[in-house]
Amino acid sequence: MAAHRATVVGVPEGDTVHLTARRLRAALAGQVLVRGELRHPRLVGHDLAGRTVLEVASVGKHLFTRFDDGRSLHSHLRLDGSWHLYPPGAPWQRPSHQARAVLETDGRTAVGFNLHDLELLPTGEEGRLVGHLGPDLLDPAWGxxxxxxxxxxxxxxxxxxxxxxxxxxxxxxxxxxxxxxxxxxxxxxxxxxxxxxxxxxxxxxxxxxxxxxxxxxxxxxxxxxxxxxxxxxxxxxxxxxxxxxxxxxxxxxxxxxxxxxxxxxxxxxxxxxxxxxxxxx
CATH class of the missing domain: 1.10.8.50 (Helicase, Ruva Protein; domain 3)
Structure with missing residues (x-):
């Protein structure tokens, strides 16, 4: 089975991030992580294994993966970041040293490559990262x-x-x-x-x-x-x-x-x- 991925050239558009969130949500939401590695220099001490993914949401060009312990993993794709989805054990299409996050369930492995902006924060504090943004054009509640x-x-x-x-x-x-x-x-x-x-x-x-x-x-x-x-x-x-x-x-x-x-x-x-x-x- 081929990997599903969001490959980005230049700063991604909001629809690319929206699609990435939808694919990650379909693969991870409601599932318990059997592997939850964060390889960003600021987050190497955190292990998310055992956490249940509640949802994955996009806000503009920002992604939030929300967990059952009241925390969210924030990522921004910037110029060269991407999330790939693989069957567990399948070879990755990019070098492992570029991986910054590995979220694996019994059925899928989500790998975030070249995620320069990665932060683990309380879900209730997401506004600190996106509160300055204007209305999200892809907000499902747009009115x-x-x-x-x-x-x-x-x-x-x-x-x-x-x-x-x-x-x-x-x-x-x-x-x-x-x-x-x-x-x-x-x-x-x-x-x-x-x-x-x-x-x-x-x-x-x-x-x-x-x-x-x-x-x-x-x-x-x-x-x-x-x-x-x-x-x-x-x-x-x-x-x-x-x-x-x-x-x-x-x-x-x-x-x-x-x-x-x-x-x-x-x-x-x-x-x-x-x-x-x-x-x-």
């Missing part, structure tokens, strides 16, 4: 109050660039560079458009949630409706290629500063508005 709060936080960034605000987890949690890029394209706005110039901010939030929901329960991510390789996105990672709508060459440039910088992709014809002075293509 009008969530949408209103996201809109309040979004419009408060009126002097900031749309692309950067879409990525800001304190505004709304779950959007990564793929969806930021595609939302801007589908709205017909340059990523450098200031928030105060966005005609319908509520539509930007609704579209972000719609795209994440569309892909939340499958490993393939598509914003075009086509799952065929090379046809899944409108402009993301298509720099230099022709726009699917108008044929103009898609441009790329860096947006953001320092560690927060990401490559932006956009069609200058379909997305009029501000543009950077330095472009890659």
């Amino acid at each position: 009008d109050a969530h949408a209103a709060e996201a809109l309040r936080r979004f419009t408060a960034r009126e002097a900031s660039e749309l692309g950067l605000v879409l990525l800001e987890q304190r505004v709304m949690a779950g959007v990564g560079n793929l969806y930021k890029t595609e939302v801007c394209f589908l709205l017909g706005l340059s990523p450098w458009t200031l928030v105060r110039d966005v005609p319908d901010p509520a539509a930007a939030i609704a579209l972000s949630r719609e795209l994440l929901l569309r892909n939340a329960d499958r490993p393939q991510q598509s914003t075009t409706g086509d799952l065929a390789r090379g046809r899944q996105t409108w402009v993301f990672e298509r720099g230099g290629q022709r726009c699917r709508r108008c044929g103009t060459r898609i441009r790329t440039a860096e947006q953001g500063d320092g560690v927060y910088a990401r490559i932006a992709y956009w069609c200058p014809a379909c997305q009029p508005g501000p543009a950077p002075t330095r472009m890659r293509r």
Whole structure:
């Protein structure tokens, strides 16, 4: 039986983390751990064997594995982290020295690789790690109050660039560079458009949630409706290629500063508005 895994390129989108939580929950929830190793330098003294996994939940891009002793294991995939699922005793697809957590039941082994952010904390204190986040776009309880709060936080960034605000987890949690890029394209706005110039901010939030929901329960991510390789996105990672709508060459440039910088992709014809002075293509 092949391993189920959440393999990540770049900072994962909220739907990737949501799917990871769903798969881990299906494999572990209600089960007693026969092996519970934490190999992170800060946690090597902890052994979770004997604990029952109550649930696995995602909050934005954060994962919480909750146990019956009132504690939660928090993990964040960052740039290169992932959780794999294997039958017990099956060979791992990544080197063992990259494993930071091994949670094994009688039927499945969950291995967290390259989990740089790993913390064991009281479940009641999870808010310490995620309380600053905006509404989770994949929150199953999402309603009008969530949408209103996201809109309040979004419009408060009126002097900031749309692309950067879409990525800001304190505004709304779950959007990564793929969806930021595609939302801007589908709205017909340059990523450098200031928030105060966005005609319908509520539509930007609704579209972000719609795209994440569309892909939340499958490993393939598509914003075009086509799952065929090379046809899944409108402009993301298509720099230099022709726009699917108008044929103009898609441009790329860096947006953001320092560690927060990401490559932006956009069609200058379909997305009029501000543009950077330095472009890659």
